[in-house]
Amino acid sequence: MKITRKDFLRLSGLSVLAAGAVRTFEAAKAAGQSAIRPLRGSGGAPRKQLAMAIDLRKCRQRPGCDLCMKACRDAHNVPVIADPRHEVKWIWNAPFAEVFPLEQSAYTERNYTGSPLPVLCNHCDEPACVRVCPTGATWKRSEDGIVMMDWHRCIGCKYCMVACPYEARSFNFVDPRPYIEHINSDFPTRSMGVVEKCNFCAERLAAGKQPACVEACPANAIAFGDSSDPNSPVCLALSASFSLRRKPELGTGPNVHSIV
Amino acid sequence: MFEKALAGGRRYWLWVGFLLAVSFLGLFDWVREQQIGLGVTALTRDVPWGLYIGQFVFFVGLGASALVVVLPYYLHNWKAFAKITLLGEILGMVSVFMAMLFIFVSMGRPMRLINVLWYPHPNSLIFWDINVLSGYVLLNAIVTTTILWSERQGIAPPRWTRFLVMLSLPWAVSIHTVTAFILCGLVARPYWLTPLMAPRFLASAFTSGAALLALLALLMRRLGVFDVGEEAIQKLRTIATYCLLTHVFFDLNEIFTVFYSRIPEHVAHIDYLFAGLDGNDLYAPWMQLSALFALAALAIFLIPALRNRSSLLPWACAFAFFSMLIEKGLGLMVGGFVPTAFGVTAAYAPNLSEWTVVAGIWAFGALLITVLYKIALAVRAEAES
Numbered sequence: 173m174k175i176t177r178k179d180f181l182r183l184s185g186l187s188v189l190a191a192g193a194v195r196t197f198e199a200a201k202a203a204g205q206s207a208i209r210p211l212r213g214s215g216g217a218p219r220k221q222l223a224m225a226i227d228l229r230k231c232r233q234r235p236g237c238d239l240c241m242k243a244c245r246d247a248h249n250v251p252v253i254a255d256p257r258h259e260v261k262w263i264w265n266a267p268f269a270e271v272f273p274l275e276q277s278a279y280t281e282r283n284y285t286g287s288p289l290p291v292l293c294n295h296c297d298e299p300a301c302v303r304v305c306p307t308g309a310t311w312k313r314s315e316d317g318i319v320m321m322d323w324h325r326c327i328g329c330k331y332c333m334v335a336c337p338y339e340a341r342s343f344n345f346v347d348p349r350p351y352i353e354h355i356n357s358d359f360p361t362r363s364m365g366v367v368e369k370c371n372f373c374a375e376r377l378a379a380g381k382q383p384a385c386v387e388a389c390p391a392n393a394i395a396f397g398d399s400s401d402p403n404s405p406v407c408l409a410l411s412a413s414f415s416l417r418r419k420p421e422l423g424t425g426p427n428v429h430s431i432v
Numbered sequence: 433m434f435e436k437a438l439a440g441g442r443r444y445w446l447w448v449g450f451l452l453a454v455s456f457l458g459l460f461d462w463v464r465e466q467q468i469g470l471g472v473t474a475l476t477r478d479v480p481w482g483l484y485i486g487q488f489v490f491f492v493g494l495g496a497s498a499l500v501v502v503l504p505y506y507l508h509n510w511k512a513f514a515k516i517t518l519l520g521e522i523l524g525m526v527s528v529f530m531a532m533l534f535i536f537v538s539m540g541r542p543m544r545l546i547n548v549l550w551y552p553h554p555n556s557l558i559f560w561d562i563n564v565l566s567g568y569v570l571l572n573a574i575v576t577t578t579i580l581w582s583e584r585q586g587i588a589p590p591r592w593t594r595f596l597v598m599l600s601l602p603w604a605v606s607i608h609t610v611t612a613f614i615l616c617g618l619v620a621r622p623y624w625l626t627p628l629m630a631p632r633f634l635a636s637a638f639t640s641g642a643a644l645l646a647l648l649a650l651l652m653r654r655l656g657v658f659d660v661g662e663e664a665i666q667k668l669r670t671i672a673t674y675c676l677l678t679h680v681f682f683d684l685n686e687i688f689t690v691f692y693s694r695i696p697e698h699v700a701h702i703d704y705l706f707a708g709l710d711g712n713d714l715y716a717p718w719m720q721l722s723a724l725f726a727l728a729a730l731a732i733f734l735i736p737a738l739r740n741r742s743s744l745l746p747w748a749c750a751f752a753f754f755s756m757l758i759e760k761g762l763g764l765m766v767g768g769f770v771p772t773a774f775g776v777t778a779a780y781a782p783n784l785s786e787w788t789v790v791a792g793i794w795a796f797g798a799l800l801i802t803v804l805y806k807i808a809l810a811v812r813a814e815a816e817s
């Protein structure tokens with residue numbers, strides 16, 4: 173077996189540091205290539221990465237609509253806590269000016285103020301939350317790029333919430349169970365003291381279904397699929413229209429796109 | 433050796449009893465927090481780290497500051513520090529222990545803490561922090577007990593203690609550097625995203641450490657418990673002066689970069705802290721007070737007419753200490769989170785529950801200091817007579 177330079181570095185005593193350096197270098201190299209998302213890995217076949225494109229033009233035609241959020245809450249036992257300080261949110265609406273502060277202009281203010289803009293975890297290419305987690309309770313799944321969580325391992329240090337530039341994570345400040353509207357017995361409820369967030373419906377994907385929000389949208393506003401496959405619904409939607417991602421300049425590589 | 437802690441007068445026992453009572457109060461309140469959930473604190477989804485983590489950072493700094501007496505004494509043979517070095521090491525050890533308690537109380541699931549070692553993730557700075565902090569406490573515990581034990585036997589401490597002491601110097605720098613790295617490597621928090629974070633931390637840590645040691649020395653002399661010597665106090669004051677100057681210089685560097693570049697995301701946090709944003713100016717008076725304290729301390733340290741008035745020295749030390757405590761123990765955290773990633777000026781003010789837990793940990797730290805100083809001083813007095 174031929175040992176490449178990378179293998180050698182990984183094996184050597186300094187493997188932790190060296191691997192970090194190699195990854196950073198590769199990420200920088202990959203970011204230079206133009207693709208729908210920066211490709212990770214050493215330039216081989218693009219790795220599968222699930223992504224989402226939300227067509228806000230369709231959302232705007234249904235003011236006040238929150239069917240996707242409701243579907244998510246019901247699928248995942250997300251509690252409805254009135255106190256905004258303790259809210260648990262997987263997918264929710266936020267104002268345009270807060271989601272895309274750098275894009276705000278007199279035009280967007282006039283046209284987009286008050287219209288729904290769903291936000292959720294971006295299942296980033298280089299997730300800051302995963303990098304900081306001291307226990308591996310949150311990790312990036314290699315087969316499809318979903319950023320997963322293990323609620324039994326999480327120690328509730330909240331470091332991931334501090335590190336996520338999108339505030340996509342929620343801490344269970346109180347016992348969530350009394351606040352769940354309809355308990356879905358097919359999905360675990362969480363206990364107090366752990367962090368949670370959107371999981372791109374990993375459990376539904378495993379059963380061959382689409383994510384709950386995608387399925388619930390009557391306007392078909394949410395396209396979902398593998399961003400490394402040019403024929404996936406998400407790639408087709410993105411190639412047809414202009415879209416924005418939140419804070420792409422931070423290098424996290426968010427995989428949720430908003431078609432404005 | 434520990435029997436020395438049990439021989440004390442009425443004043444001693446009243447003080448110990450008071451500290452025990454406050455410690456238990458804090459403990460009970462923390463148990464309650466864990467039962468009802470951290471929702472009883474003022475922490476929120478937007479400000480998930482607050483007073484506890486701020487105190488953690490401050491006390492790691494105080495722990496690292498043992499270096500300001502250990503280094504001159506062991507490396508440069510400053511005889512003036514002969515009496516105070518051991519006290520400095522004990523203070524450092526207890527501070528870091530308190531810092532660890534502050535992490536513990538801020539966790540949602542503290543009983544699972546072992547997961548950090550069970551599933552080690554070296555890419556997380558918390559993994560490194562827990563290791564260097566416990567290593568530092570252990571190192572100092574071994575050094576101080578061995579030194580005391582040898583003094584009691586009337587023999588010179590074994591040679592390997594000197595090696596451990598030397599090791600504790602870079603180790604002291606490392607604990608505060610790792611703590612700075614927890615914060616300054618996050619793209620999400622522009623206020624912390626500065627390579628000056630670790631140097632700033634060290635400067636403020638050494639300031640607060642030297643100031644607190646000088647205060648403790650003055651207090652012990654006043655109470656007639658122990659006299660570390662005037663020269664040691666004057667040297668501590670010199671150290672505090674230079675460290676405070678460095679700290680202020682670093683802070684002004686940050687201010688220049690932020691306000692000359694005027695990058696909105698960076699400006700917003702400092703604006704919020706010192707002036708208030710969107711009508712929320714809760715921290716402005718505190719941060720201004722912290723700046724004022726630093727300047728007042730510097731004035732007393734530097735202006736000859738004030739410098740020579742020995743009655744002002746405790747004031748200068750207290751100003752320096754509280755200036756650092758406000759800036760690091762509270763402002764650092766809120767400034768990092770407000771405004772939020774969504775640009776919202778979130779409100780967070782530590783509530784009674786948090787203050788009670790903090791008071792408990794402070795009292796417990798003071799208790800450890802009292803008892804350990806008592807033992808150390810008694811052993812010394814016995815060895816000398």
Ligand code: SF4
Nearest residue numbers: 293294296299301336
């Ligand atoms: S959006 Fe936040 S929580 Fe989701 S993967 Fe990215 S950094 Fe992690």
Ligand code: SF4
Nearest residue numbers: 305326327329330332
């Ligand atoms: S709160 Fe849980 S998931 Fe988040 S960093 Fe800590 S252990 Fe990891």
